[in-house]
Amino acid sequence: MENFEPEIIAFCCHYCAYTAADMAGSKRLSYPTNVKIIRVPCTGKVDALHIMSAFEKGADGVYVAGCLEGDCHFKNGNTRAAQRVAHVQKILQDLGWDTQRLAMMNMSAGMGEVFARTACEFTEKIKQLGPSPVKQMNTDSYRQTQR
Amino acid sequence: MQKLKDIEHSETAHTHVLVIGGGVGGIRATLDLAESRRNVILIDSAYSIGGLMTSLDRTFPTNNCDLCTVSPHLSENTRQVYLNLMPMTRLKALTGEAGRFTATLVTEPRYIDMEKCTACGECYKHFPDIVRFTPGLDPRAPTCMRYPQATPYAFSIDMEKMADITALQKICKADAIFPEDRQQIKTVEVASVILSMGAELFDPSGLTHFGAGKFDNVVTGLQYERIMSASGPFEGDLIRVSDKKRPRKVAWIQCVGSRGINKGDVPYCSSVCCMVSLKEAMVTKERFAETIETTIFYMDMRTFGKDYELFLNRAKTDYGIRMIRSRPHTITEDPETKNISITYALEEKALQMTEEFDMVVLSTGFRVPGSSVELARQLGIELNIHDFVKTDPFNSVVTSRPGVYVCGVAQSPKDIPETMVQASAAAGMAASNLTAAVDIPEEDNGFIPEKDVSTQPLRIGVFICDCGLEIGGLLDMDKMVEFAGCQTDVLVSRAVGHGCSSESMNLIEESIRTNDLNRVVIGGCSPRTHETKFQDLLRRAGLNKYLVEIVNLRDQDAWAHLGHPKEALNKAFQLLRAGICGVRKSRPLMDQFLPMNPNALVVGGGVTGMTAALQLADQGIKVYLVEKNSTLGGLAKSIRRTIEGEDVGVFMSRLTDQVSTHKNIMVLANSIIVDHSGVPGRFKTGLQTGPRMNYMQIDHGVTIFATGALPNRPDAYGLGLHENIVTQLELDVLIEDYPEKIKKMTQMVMIQCAGSREPGNPNCSRVCCQAAVKNALRAKTLNPDIEIYVFYRDMRTYGFQEDYYRQARNMGIQFIRFSLENKPEVWVENDRISVFAHDIILDRKIQIETSCLALSTGMTADDETTEDMAMMFHLPRTSDHFFLEDHVKLRPVDMSVRGIFVAGTARSPKNIQESITEAHAAACRAQALLAKKEINLGAAxxxxxxxxxxxxxxxxxxxxxxxxxxxxxxxxxxxxxxxxxxxxxxxxxxxxxxxxFAYEDDQILAKIEGLLGGLN
Amino acid sequence: MITAEQKPLKEIIDSISPYEKIFLVGCNECVTVCAAGGRKEVGLLASVLRLHYLKQGRTIEIKEITLERQCDPEYVEELASEIHRTEAVLSMACGCGVQTLAGRYRETPVFPAVNTLFMGASEAQGIWAERCQGCGDCLLGLTGGICPVARCSKHLLNGPCGGTSHGKCEIAPDVDCAWCLIWERLKALGLEKRYEEIMEAKDWRSAGGGGPRKIVRKDLLL
Known part of the structure; x- marks a missing residue:
């Protein structure tokens, strides 16, 4: 697994984490290219189905990054997101996956450093966990299904 | 292309504001006025607007390219129906009075028919060594376009240099060359005038000792910016002029021509140069090579703006930029290598040092050009001793002539955020001379009807912006274009230089039309900043504005992955594919509108809140002014004098009276905010008010936060141990109210940066150096025999405050420097106060017994208040608990939540005049929003x-x-x-x-598929 | 409303393990409302199953369909044209739906993906509690609107047993004693006297003791 470069999807709230990611960029704070962002208006919009879909399509890790607790632009979307993340973690556990492949994070718009740091840390963790179980088992058939 | 409206025959005389100077300040003022539905005429003597900022490579503190940040603002102009843009125009005369001025404008010939010119660039192609604006480095040629995003997007001809006009006419396919063009003079009726002429940067070639203009490798800061700029002479490559090689050692010399009393010097401080040099040094390491050694020779590091101290710390610790406190006296050139030797002395070592550098950058400040002095004479406005426009002591945008306002560097040296603040403030003041807003029906927006795309097969166009070199410098443009072109349903894939420039925008629009595209993907910067602009582009092209997807290749790819071009390119492919997959699922959508609530809520009844409330109320807006204390006034109540000697008390009581008696202001003292809901334009805020804490609810369209800051009282230097150990605020009161006490004193010691610029509170409080100088001067005037010692780390008497600093030194006040590692110690024994400190020059401990110790403690954020408000109103804060504005440079008083604004010390420490200006700015921005009758809620x-x-x-x-x-x-x-x-x-x-809508599940799933599909 | 919850994943997987072409059928009625088998849960389970097969290196073809109501033949008929394309059906409806499907499509094995639990009501978002056992002889008029059949652990009809303590049932501290609730309600209604009336032994034939039940509305027969 020396050269394993995980695919990581980050669902980021427009009001905080997405802005924090822009902030990280404007401060030229580096983080791994593995992390790719999908912008959502609020993490409360992130459906369990989206997270599952990301894993199905080959994501090795997924995280949902919303506003700090109590700071949600829409009152409680971020806490709803955290509940859903926990629910999907339970599903992953039933499937025999490491639940650390999915995480909920909180940061404010000004926290460019936090965005960069958590992106690094999460990528590092996924690297340790190795490729997603769907890829580990049988890469050939995985390729086939993705076609 | 902008079609200039004929304003001569305007039937509604005196409904216009004239803005002179199209730099960022002038543009901001113009946009604010146009947004609040006022007619504006913007004139600039240059052939396109943009001013000084557009020739800088990147600007602090975000260190991004200006062209990208300012160009949306510039092009915004071209779509504003309230705007008349008149380049190559100057003011000849202004008669009449506030509300009823007649301005005479002179427009120079462009020799190009703007109606015909398609900006094809053919004329420019035939003069290949021209076009770019490279002052001092490149000869300028007959047709000029200053920078790629120029507005208006048109060329002009320098007739004097043009020998054969018929040759040029032949080249022009549009037949736009117009040699008969003549100077035109017209008069316009205006209600107010805003001056934003800016200033020039000092040309040091007249100085004998720095080698500017003599040595190839000595350049000014502006020249260095041009060298680094993607649109500069070396197309963004940092190389030496002498041998076209990359320098390994670059030095900056600060205060060249500034803070001096010698020949060619000006005595004031230009305020921005320290940050500019830090930025240039950081960008040098970031963009060109970390190994380039960067050294800054400076006198005082003046990083006093919001979070600028953190910027300085980052420059030192993260970038390893070397700082030497010295003013070099000799600069020589090695005739062989063309390297530059700098000879300097260090204050802690009594010896002379010489060091060789590959390149030396002279950090030069602002100078008032003769044209501004002439303009002031014509306008009949007063200038200060440095020839900057003189303004009201409590209102920095009000000139000596009623109805004439000023903003930006024309008033005093300042950075972009402060210019933006002043511009909005000036716009607000200028609008108050006008009657009601002008209604121009929305249908006049010039948009063609939307095309029905529902039955069309997908026809996607992908346009990838190189953003100067911001994107193209790291990511391979050709490969991205090729990759996008191979995706299903993509008909057009192409690179566009500076995608947000009017040239590229027109090119994209044209491509949409000719290829009958019905979905568009823009690879560029963040949708947060540029989505609206491209949505407008789609509307102009006849497409629903929700059929565009912005792929964030800059902020979230190129910028974040410097040094990893291969990985970043792969990421770009994935992001592009996600964008293309997403846009395939996009559908035309309709925006939702609601009527706007016309009232304003101002939170905080200090000088800022009161000023903002008054400004809005004078415009006929109902204002609720909420103050948690029982009386109005805030922190400013405890200030007696400004550094200029103005009586703050008199000003405050007049302001308080005006606010308390204004029919449009409802003052709610003893009130706290307990709940908040609603959408921008229709907010509802609940208060508990009065002694019985009765609940009431307010409906309002906008909110201004002016909750102020707290005076800092750190547990340091014996504060609280002795009645004569005081803060500068307390000393101010002591001097004003108990002068006899000062007269009895024999010594006075001041310690700067008490509780700031150190771990725990790393930022600079901005106001303390001026407070110390102010109080020292007053104490010395009261008691000429008193010995005053000021212990400081960097004296930050920016702008004209430098005059007072110099005056203090001339009066014998001693300034002794200390370092963070060697802070003074205070001993209190037997009612006696002693200060022990390390004197750097003497290199030994000194002891001063003092009658009074004044600590410059500055201010800290009102954490409790900003936290409560941030929670309730969903607002971001900085790490030190001030409110965090939407854009630190371009939108300094707007919060990220639309309809919410911030002003004064709630945003960052600042003095009373600066707070007042910010209050006016916030009021102006709030009013611009309220001027809309409806609020667009978007389609989501x-x-x-x-x-x-x-x-x-x-x-x-x-x-x-x-x-x-x-x-x-x-x-x-x-x-x-x-x-x-x-x-x-x-x-x-x-x-x-x-x-x-706009985030439908199939779109999100398609993006996931796009990011990950076909991998492994 | 009929309530259900998803079966343990292992059981679902075991039931369909021989097959690689599955119809996963949800129901837009009760199981949607109790978040056990609506369109959303169908999507999630499909995703989970695909992930499981992927991990095993197998492929599975899952067709997701959510019927308006799986317990009505007309709605179930919607599958008819495509049922031959599948090897097995996994139903996320209650037992009624599963049986309707199984009865209609006799050639195809139908497996339940949920356990049907009870007839319940929503106490709050995400919480459903048993309220009715369908005994066929409703007593609620006598018991202040609280059903002793469904809510008393022992289905007692004449007051609480000795296991009641501070209003809670002895089986678990978070279960209310139905008879305490009934008493409080009757008191509040001023109908304490009802409590003293002896209820006769219940005829459990109408509760299913007489075999499977059926309702026939002759006026509606076509």
Missing amino acids: VAKVDSSKCAACLICVRACPFSIPFINEDGYSQIDPAKCQGCGVCVADCPAKAIQL
Whole structure:
């Protein structure tokens, strides 16, 4: 697994984490290219189905990054997101996956450093966990299904 | 291309504001006025607007390219129906009075017919060594376009240099060359005038000792910016002029021509140069090579702006930029290598040092050009001793002539954020001389009807912006274009230089039309900043504005992955594919509108809040002014004098009277905010007010936060141990109210940066150096025999405050420097105060016994208040708990939540005049929003598919705003006018019967597929 | 409403393990409302199953369909044209739906993906509690609107047993004693006298003791 470069999807709230990611960029704070962002208006919009879909399509890790607790632009979307993340973690556990492949994070718009740091840390963790179980088992058939 | 409207025959005389100077300040003022539906005429003597900022490579503190940040603002101009843009025009005379001026304008010939010119660039192609604006480095040629995003997008001809006009006419396919063009003079009726002429940067070639203009490798800061700029002479490559090689050692010399009394010097401080040099040094390491050694020779490091101290710390620790406190006296050139030797002395070592550098950058400050002095003479406005426009002591945008206002560097040296603040303030003041806003029907926006794309097959166009070199410098443009071109349904894939420039925008628009595109992907910067601009582009091209997808290749790829071009390119491919997949699923959508509530809520009854409230109330807006204390006044009540000697008390009591008696202001003292809801333009805020804490609810369209800051009282230097150990605020009162006490004193010691610029509170409080100088001067004037010692780390008497600093030194006040590692110690024994400190020059400990010790403690954020407000109003804060504005450079008083503004010390420490200016700015921005009768809520609303709805009530319960309900047909219904667009109901619906427009599930799934599909 | 919850994943997987072409059928009625088998849960389970097969290196073809109501033949008929394309059906409806499907499509094995639990009501978002056992002889008029058959652990009809303590049932501290609730309600209604009336032994034939039940509305027969 020396050269394993995980695919990581980050669902980021427009009001905080997405802005924090822009902030990280404007401060030229580096983080791994593995992390790719999908912008959502609020993490409360992130459906369990989206997270599952990301894993199905080959994501090795997924995280949902919303506003700090109590700071949600829409009152409680971020806490709803955290509940859903926990629910999907339970599903992953039933499937025999490491639940650390999915995480909920909180940061404010000004926290460019936090965005960069958590992106690094999460990528590092996924690297340790190795490729997603769907890829580990049988890469050939995985390729086939993705076609 | 902008079609200039004929303003001569305007029937509504005196409904215009004239803005002179199209730099960022002038543009901001113009846009603010146009946004609040006032007619504006913007004139600039240059052939396109943009000013000084557009020739800088990048600007602090975000260190991004200016062209990209300012160009949306510039092009915004071209679509504003309230705007007349007149380049190559100057003011000849202004007669009349405030509200009824007649201005005589002179427009120089362009020799190009703007109606015909298509900006094809053919004329420029035939003069290949020209076009770019490279002062001092490149000869300028007959046709000029200053920078790629120039507005208006047109060329001009320098007739004097043009020998053969017929040759040029032949080249022009549009037949736009117009040699008969003549100077035109017209008069316009205006109600107010805003001056934003800016200033020049000092040309040091007249100085004998720095080698400017003599040595190839000595350049000014502006020349260095041009060298680094993508649109500069070396196309963004940092190389030496002498041998075209990359320098390994670069030095900056600060205060060249500034803070001096010698020949060619000006005595004032230009305020921005320290940050500029830090930025240039950081960008040098970042963009060209970390190994380039960067050294800054400076006198005092003046990083006094919001979070600028953190910027300085980052420059030192993260970038390893070397700082030497010295003013070099000799600079020589090695005739062989053309390297530059700098000889300098260090204050801690009594010896002379010489060091060789590959390149030396002279950090030069602002100078008032002769043309501004002449303009002032014509206008009959007073200038200060440095020839900057003199302004009211408590209103920095009001000149000596009523109805004439000023903003930006024309008033005093300042950076971009402060210029923006002053510009908005000036716009607000200028608008107050006008009658009501002018209504121009929305239908006049010039948009063609939207094309029906529902039955068309997908026709996608992908346009990838190189953003100067911001994107193209790291990511391979050709490969990205090729990759995008191979994706399904992509008909057009191409690179566009500076995608947000008018040239590229026109090119994209043209491509949409000619290729009959119905979906567009823009690879560029963040949708947060540029989505609206490209949405407008689609509308102009006849497409629904929601059929565009912005792929963030800059902020979230190129910028974040410097040094990893290969990985970043792969990421770019994935992001592009996600964008293309996403746009395939996009649908035309309609925006939702609601009527605007016309009232304003101002939180905080200090000088800032009161000023903002008064400004709005004078414009006929009903203002609720909420103050938690029982009386108005805030921190300014405890200030007696400004550094200029103005009586703050008199000003404050007049202001308080005006506010308390104003018919449009409802002062709610003893009031606290307890709840908040609603959408921008229709807020509801609950208060508990009065001695009985009665609950009341306010409906308002906008909110201004002016909650102030707290005087810092650190547990340091014996504060609180002795009655004569005081803060500068307390000393101010002591001097004013108890002068006899000062007269009895024999010594006075001041310690700067008490409790700031150190771990725990790393930022600079900005106001303390001026407070110390102010109090020292007053004490010395009261008691000429008193010995005053000021212990400082860097004296930050920016701008004209430098005059007072110099005066203090001339009066014998001793300034002794200390370092963070060697702070003074204070001993209190037997009622006697002693200060022990290390004197750097003497290199030994000194002891001063003093009658009075004044600590410059500055201010800290009102953490409790900003935290409460941030929670309730969903506002971001900085790490030191001040409010964080939407854009630190370009939108300094706007918060990220639309309709919410911030001003004064709630945003960052500042003095009373600066707070007042910011109050005016926030009021102006708020008023611009209130001038709209309707508020656009966007299209991101949730909609229920009744055929799928099981009426399970989950959405009804889950909605944070209780908007869904089960209608009489038995299905959930969501009122689009009330929906806030969070999408919680969508993610919770067990029947998947709800979709959030603009973020539909199939779009999100398509993006996931795009990011990951076909991998491995 | 009929309530259900998803079966343990292992059981679902075991039941369909021989097959690689599956119809996963949800129901837009009760199981949607109790978030056990609506469109959303169908999507999630499909995703989970695909992930499981992927991990095993197998492929599975899952067709997701959510019927308006799986317990009505007309809605179930919607599958008819495509049922031959599948090897097995996994139903996320209650037992009624599963049986309707199984009865209609006799050639195809039908497996339940949920356990049907009880007839319940929603106490709050995400919480459903048993309220009715369908005994066929409703007593609620006598018991202040609280059903002793469904809510008393022992289905007692004449007051609480000795296991009641501070209003809670002895089986678990978070279960209310139905008879305490009934008493409080009757008191509040001023109908304490009802409590003293002895209820006769219940005839459990109508509760299913007499075999499978059926309702026939002759006026509606076509």
